[in-house]
Amino acid sequence: MDFIKNVFTDKKTEVVVFSSTAIALYGYDQGMMSLINTNKDYLSTMGIGEEDPLVGIIVSVYYLGCAVGAVLASYLGDIRGRKPSIFACLAVTALGNLLMFIAGLGFESGAMTLMFLGRTIMGLGVGGIDAVIPVYSSELNEEGGRGKALAQEFQSNIFGLNMAFAINLGVTHGLGKTNQWAWRIPIIAMQVYPVLLLSFIYRLPESPRWFIFHDRDEDAHTALVDIVGEDAANEKLDELKKAHEEESSHSIGYSDMIYPSGKQFHETMVTVMGQVNQALTGYGAVSVYGPQIFQLLGFDVDTSEYLTQANYISYFFLMTFAWLLIEQVGRRFLMVTGAFGISVCFAILTVLGGLAMNCESLGIPNLAVSIPGSIVLFVATGLFGIGWLAQVWLIPTEIYPSTSRAQGSAISVIIWGLANFAVTLLTPIGFNNLNYWLFLIFAATNLFAGLWTWAYSPETGGRSFEENQTFFSDSKEQNTWLVSRVNDGEFRHLPRGKKGDGVEGERQPLLAADGA
Numbered sequence: 001m002d003f004i005k006n007v008f009t010d011k012k013t014e015v016v017v018f019s020s021t022a023i024a025l026y027g028y029d030q031g032m033m034s035l036i037n038t039n040k041d042y043l044s045t046m047g048i049g050e051e052d053p054l055v056g057i058i059v060s061v062y063y064l065g066c067a068v069g070a071v072l073a074s075y076l077g078d079i080r081g082r083k084p085s086i087f088a089c090l091a092v093t094a095l096g097n098l099l100m101f102i103a104g105l106g107f108e109s110g111a112m113t114l115m116f117l118g119r120t121i122m123g124l125g126v127g128g129i130d131a132v133i134p135v136y137s138s139e140l141n142e143e144g145g146r147g148k149a150l151a152q153e154f155q156s157n158i159f160g161l162n163m164a165f166a167i168n169l170g171v172t173h174g175l176g177k178t179n180q181w182a183w184r185i186p187i188i189a190m191q192v193y194p195v196l197l198l199s200f201i202y203r204l205p206e207s208p209r210w211f212i213f214h215d216r217d218e219d220a221h222t223a224l225v226d227i228v229g230e231d232a233a234n235e236k237l238d239e240l241k242k243a244h245e246e247e248s249s250h251s252i253g254y255s256d257m258i259y260p261s262g263k264q265f266h267e268t269m270v271t272v273m274g275q276v277n278q279a280l281t282g283y284g285a286v287s288v289y290g291p292q293i294f295q296l297l298g299f300d301v302d303t304s305e306y307l308t309q310a311n312y313i314s315y316f317f318l319m320t321f322a323w324l325l326i327e328q329v330g331r332r333f334l335m336v337t338g339a340f341g342i343s344v345c346f347a348i349l350t351v352l353g354g355l356a357m358n359c360e361s362l363g364i365p366n367l368a369v370s371i372p373g374s375i376v377l378f379v380a381t382g383l384f385g386i387g388w389l390a391q392v393w394l395i396p397t398e399i400y401p402s403t404s405r406a407q408g409s410a411i412s413v414i415i416w417g418l419a420n421f422a423v424t425l426l427t428p429i430g431f432n433n434l435n436y437w438l439f440l441i442f443a444a445t446n447l448f449a450g451l452w453t454w455a456y457s458p459e460t461g462g463r464s465f466e467e468n469q470t471f472f473s474d475s476k477e478q479n480t481w482l483v484s485r486v487n488d489g490e491f492r493h494l495p496r497g498k499k500g501d502g503v504e505g506e507r508q509p510l511l512a513a514d515g516a
Contacts, residue, residue: 003194011205011227016149018204019137020156021088022129024094025193027160029126031285031312032186033059035168038291039183046112054112056428059288061116063421065096065123066130069411073128074406082136082207087198089128094194096122101188105180123417125194130393135406138397139207140227142336147331147394147461150291151323154390158316161287164190172305208237209402212244231284243466244402252404257411263376264408266472267399270457271408272415275394277449279419280341282442283384285427286377292431293377297349298356298370307374311381322390329392330494332459332483338387339450344441345380349373353436374456392416398460399468418423458483458491 036042037055037303047052069089077085099118104111137153138146158486168186175182205227213219220240222235256262286293290311292306329475359366400408430438458471475486483491 012199014203015137015140015205015227016152018200019133019149020153021193021197022090022133023153024131024156024160024163025190025197026058026126027157028164028190029062029122030284031161032162032168033288033449034165034290034308035172036183036186037288038177038281039172040178041180045108045180046115046223048112051428052384052430053425053429056425057514058112058115060118060425062119062123063417063424065120067123067414067417067421069124069127070131070410070417072124073131074410076128077132077135077210078406078415081210082132082139083201083204084133086129086136088202089132090194090198090201091125091127093122093125093129094191096120096125097187097190097194101184105184115261127413127417131410131414134393134397134408135409138394139209139405140205140404146398147326147390148323150394150397151326151390153318154393155316155319155323156195157389158312158319158385160193162309162312162316165290165312169305169309173302178207184232208240209244212237212240214404217241225441238250252301252401252407254407257404257407264400264404264472266475267396267408269409269481271396271412272454274457275322275412275415276393277339277418277425277452278392279416280442280445280449281339281384281388282346282423282445283381283388284420284423286381288424289427289431292428294370294374296353296356296431296436297373298366299374299379311374311378314378315381315385319385319389321382322386325386326390327461330459331395332453332457332492334387335391335457336387336450336454339446339453340385341378341383341387343378343443343446343450345383346439346446348376349380350436350439350443352376353439355393356427357436395457395460398457398465399472401465401469403516454483456481459493460491462494 034445037059038050043050043052043055046054069092073085073089075223076088096118099114099121101118103114103118127403133153134150137150164186171182182344205223206219208220208223208227211217211223217237221233221237224236227234252264257264262268284431290308291301291304294307295301299307323333333462352369355362355369356373357367358364359369393409396408396412397405427438430441434441458468460468471486475481478486480486483489500511
């Protein structure tokens with residue numbers, strides 16, 4: 001009861017609930033398209049076959065929209081504020097979703113064009129949300145609270161995934177795969193997210209950091225009073241102003257971030273490779289094409305769909321370990337061990353997938369292969385959630401100064417969009433041509449992701465934004481990007497004795513729980 005009361009009376013709780021719901025919106029789309037792709041009326045309305053490459057293109061074009069939306073929302077977030085940017089993104093998302101819903105409704109001509117347009121516009125909105133929400137959240141949750149807060153928000157991402165697939169599953173089995181409402185209902189049901197968020201956003205505070213960056217100290221003080229109370233607001237305001245003065249002497253543009261000679265090229269490469277490596281884990285494909293993977297392991301269509309839902313439910317609960325561990329062992333440790341663990345799982349799935357396709361000739365019962373394969377896939381999905389889902393969104397918000405934090409987050413979403421465009425476009429082609437050998441490719445890409453992260457990605461947990469920036473300045477002075485060689489490997493792990501403990505000043509989370 002106290003939590004429900006706090007949703008309407010406590011700004012700390014309101015921000016967390018809002019950010020979590022916005023992240024769930026991103027998860028919903030991943031689960032939404034899974035069964036729509038196999039709906040016969042949908043395929044007929046679009047004028048395509050089940051194995052037509054256009055199936056993957058319709059899914060993947062959304063990610064191109066996300067890439068563009070991240071840039072636009074980042075710019076708007078810097079100029080007009082985090083809240084106006086989020087509001088605009090939610091409105092655009094609702095529009096794109098509505099266009100998808102009406103595609104081919106009562107008419108056949110132009111259905112695919114309208115679906116492409118709707119997917120792209122919705123991508124613009126969701127990409128913007130993905131760019132601005134982590135920045136907004138991290139600016140209100142600093143050291144000691146950033147990782148746990150964002151990991152909890154991304155657990156709601158999996159809730160959105162589960163909700164979408166459950167609605168899909170219910171209407172598909174209730175109405176049948178030849179009924180148009182079996183694919184239209186899951187699409188329009190997504191409207192609940194932008195509508196609720198648009199009606200709630202007026203209650204939230206603007207980022208005090210954004211106000212200070214625009215020399216609006218009185219507004220920053222008002223926002224801080226709203227968040228931390230009158231007693232702590234003055235002290236916190238002085239700390240944020242001091243941090244801004246130190247950062248404001250460093251004017252940063254995109255050219256400083258994307259060119260090798262730029263001041264923050266190193267930070268950008270850590271951000272870019274984080275998203276590339278997350279895509280290489282293969283879980284964009286698992287989220288969208290889950291039923292096809294279980295079919296490849298030997299299950300029939302209906303069983304594969306139910307197992308996909310079970311996998312997503314397991315994924316949701318296992319994600320709890322992410323926010324329990326992220327401040328205790330660090331982002332880097334979870335990412336490295338997660339990638340290596342997923343690599344082993346996909347190697348095992350390669351063997352089991354091969355056996356599943358040859359069970360009859362080998363005289364092996366189907367269940368003797370498909371059941372162990374399912375267990376391994378459940379484990380791999382959990383490892384991804386714990387090790388990779390939230391971390392790559394969190395790290396960019398921790399390594400850039402306020403002057404370039406939104407741009408850094410935008411770059412992160414751009415790469416996420418482009419990488420997942422490629423993965424979701426190529427995965428159905430891979431399933432149709434490589435079958436179980438696709439698992440071996442994911443085993444190799446996960447191994448690469450783990451090795452790169454171990455070598456080049458610093459531990460950013462337990463440190464202030466400013467402390468994390470010293471890694472990059474010191475690496476430049478020492479002429480190396482290897483984490484083990486910068487400052488004698490200081491950034492290989494959390495600071496000694498600071499496993500998520502809040503400390504004074506700049507490193508104290510604005511939204512830390514009272515008494516923590």
